[in-house]
Amino acid sequence: MDEFVTTQRGTTRRDFLKAGGALVVSFSVPGCAVDGAARSAAALPVAGAAWPATVDGNALDSWLRIGADGSVTASVGKIEAGMGISTAFTQVVAEELDVPIGRVTIVMGDTATTVDQRGTGGSNGIMDGGSALRRAAAEGRAALLSLASARLGVPAAELRVRDGVVYAANDESKRVSYGELIGGRTFDVRVSDKPKFKDARDYRVMGQPVPRLDIPPKVVGEYRYIGDFSMPGMLHARVVRPPEAGASVVSIDESAKLPGLVRVVRRGNFVAVVCEREEQAIEAASKLRVEWSKPAPMFWTGYDGLYELLRTEKPRVTKEEGGRGDVEAALKMGARVVEARYEYPFQSHASMGPACAVADVRDGGAVVWFGGQKPYPMRHALADLLKLPAEKVRVVWMPGPGSYGMNDADDCAADAALIAQAVGRPVRVQYMRADGTGWDPKGPPVTFRMRAGVSSDNSVFAWDYEARGFSGRVRNNGTEQAGDTLAGQLAGGFKAKNSDWPQFPAESYGFPNVRKVSHTIDWNRSMPTGLRTAHLRDPDGMSTCFASESFADELAYATKMDPVEFRLRYITDAREAAAVKAVAGKAGWEKRVGPNPRSGRIATGRGIAYAPRNRSVVAIVASVEVDLQTGQYRVTRFTCAHDCGFVVNPSNLRGTIEANLIQAMSRARHEAVRFDEKRVLSVDWITYPIVDMTEVPDAIDLVILNNRPEARSLGAGEPASRPVAAAIANALFDATGVRLRRCPLTPESLLAGLKA
Amino acid sequence: MPQVIEFTLNGERARVEAEPNTPLLYVLRNDLGSLAPKFGCGLGQCGACTVHLDGTAIRSCATPVSSAANAKVTTLQGLAPMPGTLHAVQQAFIDEQAAQCGYCINGWIMTAAALLESNPRATDEDIRKGLSGLKCRCGTHMSILRAVKLAAGRMAAERKA
Numbered sequence: 001m002d003e004f005v006t007t008q009r010g011t012t013r014r015d016f017l018k019a020g021g022a023l024v025v026s027f028s029v030p031g032c033a034v035d036g037a038a039r040s041a042a043a044l045p046v047a048g049a050a051w052p053a054t055v056d057g058n059a060l061d062s063w064l065r066i067g068a069d070g071s072v073t074a075s076v077g078k079i080e081a082g083m084g085i086s087t088a089f090t091q092v093v094a095e096e097l098d099v100p101i102g103r104v105t106i107v108m109g110d111t112a113t114t115v116d117q118r119g120t121g122g123s124n125g126i127m128d129g130g131s132a133l134r135r136a137a138a139e140g141r142a143a144l145l146s147l148a149s150a151r152l153g154v155p156a157a158e159l160r161v162r163d164g165v166v167y168a169a170n171d172e173s174k175r176v177s178y179g180e181l182i183g184g185r186t187f188d189v190r191v192s193d194k195p196k197f198k199d200a201r202d203y204r205v206m207g208q209p210v211p212r213l214d215i216p217p218k219v220v221g222e223y224r225y226i227g228d229f230s231m232p233g234m235l236h237a238r239v240v241r242p243p244e245a246g247a248s249v250v251s252i253d254e255s256a257k258l259p260g261l262v263r264v265v266r267r268g269n270f271v272a273v274v275c276e277r278e279e280q281a282i283e284a285a286s287k288l289r290v291e292w293s294k295p296a297p298m299f300w301t302g303y304d305g306l307y308e309l310l311r312t313e314k315p316r317v318t319k320e321e322g323g324r325g326d327v328e329a330a331l332k333m334g335a336r337v338v339e340a341r342y343e344y345p346f347q348s349h350a351s352m353g354p355a356c357a358v359a360d361v362r363d364g365g366a367v368v369w370f371g372g373q374k375p376y377p378m379r380h381a382l383a384d385l386l387k388l389p390a391e392k393v394r395v396v397w398m399p400g401p402g403s404y405g406m407n408d409a410d411d412c413a414a415d416a417a418l419i420a421q422a423v424g425r426p427v428r429v430q431y432m433r434a435d436g437t438g439w440d441p442k443g444p445p446v447t448f449r450m451r452a453g454v455s456s457d458n459s460v461f462a463w464d465y466e467a468r469g470f471s472g473r474v475r476n477n478g479t480e481q482a483g484d485t486l487a488g489q490l491a492g493g494f495k496a497k498n499s500d501w502p503q504f505p506a507e508s509y510g511f512p513n514v515r516k517v518s519h520t521i522d523w524n525r526s527m528p529t530g531l532r533t534a535h536l537r538d539p540d541g542m543s544t545c546f547a548s549e550s551f552a553d554e555l556a557y558a559t560k561m562d563p564v565e566f567r568l569r570y571i572t573d574a575r576e577a578a579a580v581k582a583v584a585g586k587a588g589w590e591k592r593v594g595p596n597p598r599s600g601r602i603a604t605g606r607g608i609a610y611a612p613r614n615r616s617v618v619a620i621v622a623s624v625e626v627d628l629q630t631g632q633y634r635v636t637r638f639t640c641a642h643d644c645g646f647v648v649n650p651s652n653l654r655g656t657i658e659a660n661l662i663q664a665m666s667r668a669r670h671e672a673v674r675f676d677e678k679r680v681l682s683v684d685w686i687t688y689p690i691v692d693m694t695e696v697p698d699a700i701d702l703v704i705l706n707n708r709p710e711a712r713s714l715g716a717g718e719p720a721s722r723p724v725a726a727a728i729a730n731a732l733f734d735a736t737g738v739r740l741r742r743c744p745l746t747p748e749s750l751l752a753g754l755k756a
Numbered sequence: 757m758p759q760v761i762e763f764t765l766n767g768e769r770a771r772v773e774a775e776p777n778t779p780l781l782y783v784l785r786n787d788l789g790s791l792a793p794k795f796g797c798g799l800g801q802c803g804a805c806t807v808h809l810d811g812t813a814i815r816s817c818a819t820p821v822s823s824a825a826n827a828k829v830t831t832l833q834g835l836a837p838m839p840g841t842l843h844a845v846q847q848a849f850i851d852e853q854a855a856q857c858g859y860c861i862n863g864w865i866m867t868a869a870a871l872l873e874s875n876p877r878a879t880d881e882d883i884r885k886g887l888s889g890l891k892c893r894c895g896t897h898m899s900i901l902r903a904v905k906l907a908a909g910r911m912a913a914e915r916k917a
Contacts, residue, residue: 082857082894211853218858219846221792221832225859228791278786279778282798352804352859352893353796401794401859402893433797651853655899659856662895685801685891693887696897 044231048363050391051112060143060189062115063136064093068183070164072097072104074136077117078129079109079373081403083659083717084212084652085125091648092130095206096137096198097144098161099178101213109397111379118478119374119397121405121535123614123715126648130713138195140187147181200646200709207709209651226371226398226409227356227430234358234426235262236278237419238285239435240271242490244678245529246295253289264288265422267491269528272419274427282432297677298529303445303742307343310447310468315519319502325513327453330462334453338558340551342450343742344469344543344725345672347443347536350688353401354436355412358428359420365392368417371400372409377478381410382417384494385482404663406479406534408440414485434683439486442673443536444470444523446503448547453513458559460570462513465548467503470523472539489528498524503540505548506612508573530680531673538718541613542667542725546743549609549726553733562591563608563730573612575643575706579619580610582703583641587621595737603628604636607730609723616719617643617705620661622727623697626735631751633735635665635697635728643705644714650704657720658700664724666691672744763824765790766834776822781805783821784831792832792862796891803863803890807831813870832862835869844914845869848907849900856894863890868904876915878908 055062055075065073074093080086086106094101107114117128141161148166149156152174160169167175200206217223242248248269258273260280265272273288275281300306331337357370366386372378375395383390400409412429420427431439446469453462482488483496502518526532556566564584571577583589587606596605603626610619623637638661647653670689674681682688725743733739738753762771765788772787779798784790784807793816796804800818807816808830809823835843842850845868855861864887871886872878878886883904892900 082855084853211850212855214858215850215853215855218855218861219832219849219865220836220842221862223858224791225794227795228785277782279775279782350893352802352857352891353794399857401796402857404893430795433799433801655853655856655896658898659895662897663893664895666895684797684799690891690893691895691897693890693897693901694884696884696901700898 045112045367045394045396047360047367048365048392050365051394053391055113055115057115058190060136060139060187060191063133063191064140064187066178066182068179070099070103070177070179070183072099073107074104074133075107075114076129076133077109077115077119077376078125079120079375079397080214080399081120081373081717083656084214084649085129086214087210087212088126088648088652089130089133090213091205091208091210092133093137095203096134097141097164099164101205101210103164109375111375111395116376118376121373121477123616123717123719125717126713127715130648134197135195136191138197139189139191142195143187143189144178144181148176151176151181203709206648207646208649210649212652224398226358226369226400227353229358229369229398230428231358231360231426234428235274235276235423236281237272237274237416237427237429238281238432239415239429240273240285240288240290241435241439242269242292244292244295245298245531247292250291250293253291256287256289258284258287260284263423265419267418269492270418270487270490272415272429274419274423278430298525299531299675299677301677303343303345303672306445307447310445310521313521315468316522317500317520318517320515320517321502321504323515325462327462327464327513327515330513331451331453331464334462335456336454336558337451338454338555339449339451340554340741342448342547342550344446344546345743346445346531347667347671348437348673348682348688349404349407349440349536350437350690351400351402351404351407351440354431354433355400355408356428356430357409357413357416358426359413359416360426361386361417361421362424364388366417366421367394367396368413369396369398370409370413371398371403372413372479373403373405374410374478377480378410378413381479381481381484382414385414385485385488386417386421404537405539406441408436410479411439411486414482414487418487418491437688438680438683439530441532441534443539444472444533446470446540446543450547450551452551452555454555454559460511460555460559463509463511463515465505465516466519467517467544467547468519468521469503469543470533471500471520472533472535486528496527503544505544507548507552507571507610508576508612509552509570510572511570531675537663538613538721541611541718541722542664545609545611545722546725546729549611549723550729550741553607553726553730554739557594560593562593564589565591567608567610575617576610576612578705579617579641579643580608582705583608583610583619583621583639586641586701586703587623587639589621596734598628598736601628602626603735605731605733605735607727607732607734609726609730611719611722613719613722614715616714616716618719618723620720620723620727622724622731624728624731624735626732626750628736628754631747631754633732633747633750634695635731637697638700640700640720641703641705642716642720644716644719645706645711646709646713647704647707648713650707653704653716654702656716657702660718660720661700661724662691662696664721665728668725668728668743668745670744759822761821761825763826764828766830772821774821777820779817780807780819780821780824780829781816784816784829790831790833794859794862796860796863801891802860803867804860806863806866808866808870811870811873813867832866835866843869844911845872845904845907848903848910852899852903852906854896854899854903856896860890860892864892864900868907872904872908872911876908876912880905883908
């Protein structure tokens with residue numbers, strides 16, 4: 001087992017932090033492009049120009065440029081979602097090229113200049129983006145050594161590189177810098193599949209806790225987000241959404257004089273106001289008189305009604321995977337059948353700021369700046385929406401105000417493009433809070449029925465998993481068609497790329513008879529509303545794991561086993577078992593069967609849950625403290641064992657895991673989108689409450705496993721979210737004997753259970 | 757009717773012509789190019805727009821520009837005691853790597869700086885309660901809490917010295 005922070009070759013965390021401090025004073029921020037808004041207007045891309053259909057991923061020049069001053073610009077088809085990946089990318093490039101970190105700038109997410117890697121999603125930033133950059137940098141290094149060999153008359157094998165300077169191993173006076181070798185010129189080299197990588201034993205910056213390059217500008221207010229971007233002659237717009245789900249525009253009364261109003265834009269049921277100033281647009285949106293139709297109610301009377309529908313409606317699609325044996329026959333033969341149902345609600349991305357986008361659509365072309373994760377498919381959706389060829393559309397990513405999947409960013413980009421096309425001037429659309437929380441695509445609701453067959457000697461021999469839910473993959477892997485956007489759906493006339501995606505857990509329990517069935521219910525009915533669904537961080541992961549790992553705990557109790565022992569008895573994968581053992585050890589797990597004996601008003605408990613995710617493995621122990629009189633509770637400590645292979649930046653990983661756990665705790669405890677039959681009622685932070693500083697744990701303890709340079713780096717952006725709801729529910733059971741089977745796990749439901 | 761309103765912004769005189777009820781946030785961002793305070797909710801619920809008005813942390817999205825007339829407005833970009841230096845809270849946020857997307861960070865640093873100014877001996881509980889009105893959607897709370905405690909300790913040590 002590898003403990004968390006390790007230092008190599010005498011480089012301490014403190015030294016790196018000093019380096020971070022030095023960066024602040026100079027305000028020079030290599031490693032990440034933060035100055036989008038500061039770029040002079042002349043340098044901005046112009047609408048009407050044509051850009052390459054695609055940036056050639058096989059050409060080294062698409063990934064790497066070296067300036068005459070030796071500066072290195074590396075481009076990648078990913079984005080920074082706030083987990084520090086731009087710093088990790090900088091480390092990858094600096095390592096393979098042997099240049100100082102401060103000399104590397106990373107360019108991300110511009111469809112005209114970076115290779116289409118579909119953007120960020122599925123925790124694939126390091127796996128796909130990092131590995132592509134590593135390959136390019138290794139190829140670049142080889143090309144530079146070959147140039148140096150010719151220049152210096154020394155065989156490449158006898159050359160060494162230090163800080164971007166190539167020299168002869170046996171005569172350091174023979175030297176030439178990268179800038180001198182190629183500065184400002186192109187490589188004209190193809191990237192091969194298997195370039196010669198640096199030996200991991202020689203790593204100097206990979207694996208080190210290099211301080212994030214984006215944090216100094218963030219703490220002094222100099223980091224530029226999409227909301228900070230502006231351009232000359234820009235107008236301000238706000239959208240006006242239907243007041244009830246499914247309502248259409250009957251008429252718009254434009255007779256009222258609204259200060260600064262330039263135009264009311266309407267396309268079908270898409271309505272927006274455009275004004276000279278921002279506050280004027282806000283006022284105009286609230287005062288514009290739109291008459292809407294009164295459609296029949298589209299939603300349900302709260303969650304009881306919704307879950308009833310999910311349980312009973314005939315599914316659109318049914319899928320089965322990973323089964324073995326004969327579950328039905330086994331359940332009939334068993335001494336006991338244990339059964340439980342679980343429910344997981346709609347949840348909002350509720351990003352810290354509602355989305356913003358700027359669009360300039362003129363002269364037969366479009367440039368759109370936005371904060372979403374996938375600019376490359378977005379380009380095609382916008383071309384579809386604007387009826388322009390893709391070559392005439394450029395999408396430029398800028399950092400967004402939080403992300404967590406397919407939030408409202410893509411919709412906002414489409415709105416801005418549609419409005420800018422109508423007015424012929426650059427337009428900035430800033431969503432209001434209600435447009436963000438009320439209208440972002442939601443994580444989907446799912447209900448589960450779990451059954452198990454238990455023999456008379458208390459061994460589990462059948463496991464029956466059945467999920468019934470809305471598909472969470474409405475925009476499978478990106479917004480790619482106009483009909484995938486809210487603007488396209490409200491305007492009408494566009495086709496959406498519908499997809500049904502099943503919901504399965506992935507734990508390796510080796511029960512002899514297993515059935516896993518996932519039914520997708522007709523989620524399509526909620527398409528043009530605030531309850532349409534899309535990826536929310538670790539799509540379906542929290543819900544499926546809540547069901548399967550809560551049920552595993554219930555089976556441990558039913559079979560008179562300690563929850564950790566139960567898992568270790570049935571887990572078949574060695575890395576999964578190692579994570580469970582590691583987290584139990586670190587947490588100081590006390591074995592017991594059934595709930596912790598209570599005494600007094602305050603009860604304590606601990607619960608475990610684990611999950612694999614795309615080869616990463618996470619196991620979590622949550623410790624809780626419960627006030628038995630009020631049901632109020634707090635997670636006092638999380639312990640997390642995390643195996644994502646080789647860690648490029650351990651300090652980034654710690655920040656990413658901690659934030660994952662806290663966000664997931666918020667989702668598990670507080671979050672369910674409220675609605676009535678006609679509309680979404682969660683529109684701000686009062687009606688969609690999230691975690692507060694007073695309730696966060698006293699400590700989060702981590703055990704990092706398998707962190708070896710030769711172990712492939714795996715994803716970490718989402719996995720730690722997955723087991724959190726189950727771990728908390730299991731801890732609450734341990735503390736109180738009350739089993740909560742519906743998320744969110746509120747104090748009110750716990751109190752109701754205590755009184756029952 | 758638009759009015760001329762003057763105030764001090766990060767030590768320099770600022771003069772704007774605006775409707776007096778315009779939220780201070782839009783005037784700072786759109787008229788004065790001061791982009792550190794962010795639009796998070798426009799409802800005073802999240803704190804991303806926090807600035808100091810005569811030393812008090814306020815939500816600029818819910819404060820009319822007229823209430824800044826002849827007052828001293830400080831943003832995150834003017835928080836440091838001198839140009840090129842950092843406030844103790846800013847330094848602590850770097851040392852603890854306390855940011856994910858960072859969009860809310862303005863609110864946490866500005867609120868924490870005002871909190872530690874008014875309560876130099878803030879305990880863990882004081883800090884948690886004092887920062888409880890702020891939102892961070894990424895879930896950066898653990899490192900933020902460590903950073904504010906680190907800054908509190910350093911500021912207390914400096915006062916003793």
